[in-house]
Amino acid sequence: MAIIHHTTLKPTKLELLATWLPTRPWYVGTGAPELTKAGGFRLDDPEGEVGIEFMVAADGEGVAYLVPLTYRGAPLPGAEHALIGTMEHGVLGKRWAYDGTHDPVLVAELFALVEGRAQAQAQSVDSTPDHEITRSCTSTGDLRAHGPAVDDETGTELPAQDGTTLRIHRRLGLPDAPPPGAVGHVSGHWTAPDGSRVRGLFAELR
Template identity: 50%
Template structure:
């Protein structure tokens, strides 16, 4: 269960994502529109893993992020930025495609061993309920898979992504393959 705190973020997620995408040649141009997101639970309970579907101009993007309470050693090239979280304090935000904790979650999901997280809303220590998912993830396979393949997590979803096992994201008005194992 992913815990979502009622909190103030500085910068907020759309601002952080937009600024990071501005520096990526593959991200296209135009305003950044967040279409939805989904989360995975870190089995160790230390790393937040949130994956955004974003429209930027004509380009459809997948932006996996990890949130950490301390810098990730050796991952400077994957640092998206830092944010202040009014409940959890300073958070280091990384491109999840370069964070082994996120990649391991994608692998488990592709192998059928992990589902997307339920979103639990909290105000401090008080549970307020759950939040409805804006993106639903499902696993598709053509039967040729083994757990030994390479996990591919593309940022750009405009191109067809193929593999014997796929994670498919569905949201209001769209569908895209967000990861493959093969």
């Protein structure tokens, strides 16, 4: 299980994302947003080296973005295009933050989550499963990454070895049930601007 250190980060994750989000094709705001953390969950790296977080970041206009992130103690070779920025961690020192859809550790564990081989963990509490993150999978193929992640105007697609594609919804708001034609999904929860708890579809496998 990952150990969550409650300490300082300079700059903060939200400060890094406020600069990075406007460079994404699925961002719909104008200029740098004022972000708040609205929810999310974590996954464990089996090797215990990489931090894996799925953050829901809400802007001031009511849009909630799903941002898969990885945190590393050294640069990820060949992933310069996916670097969001670096932070100084109060316990661990310098950390490199990446768009996790381009990090093989996160991608492998996300496919494992869809298949039921990995358990979603609470975002801010050690060793605590998040049972509000739901998933399903009826595919019997080989759910491993097959090619790079591809962004478009609404999300990110991760091709799998078996010919299916896992689509990550970057702008949240779809109902949390698997859509027609999907052979797998991940749904989760976050906090709306009015303080209510809402659920929606995070990813679907087709």
